[in-house]
Amino acid sequence: MDCINLDDDTLKIRLADGNVHDDCRIMLGTDKRATITTNLSEFYHRAHIREGDICAFCFKVTENAALLSPCHRL
Numbered sequence: 001m002d003c004i005n006l007d008d009d010t011l012k013i014r015l016a017d018g019n020v021h022d023d024c025r026i027m028l029g030t031d032k033r034a035t036i037t038t039n040l041s042e043f044y045h046r047a048h049i050r051e052g053d054i055c056a057f058c059f060k061v062t063e064n065a066a067l068l069s070p071c072h073r074l
Contacts, residue, residue, distance in 0.1 A: 013069045020047040
């Protein structure tokens with residue numbers, strides 16, 4: 001919650017190796033949980049992530065307060 005800028009709903013997501021990246025939209029629900037709403041399936045397609053693959057995401061705040069989520073395929 002501390003990392004989400006309510007004025008900017010962009011979530012920058014990338015593979016850990018940096019080869020595939022995309023901007024997704026994030027929506028904060030009434031229960032204060034965040035949901036990625038746009039472009040996540042396109043990111044999965046370009047990164048060749050398929051149903052059944054296991055991935056780990058970690059969030060980090062950059063110098064301009066944008067969320068960056070490197071994706072590690074396990």
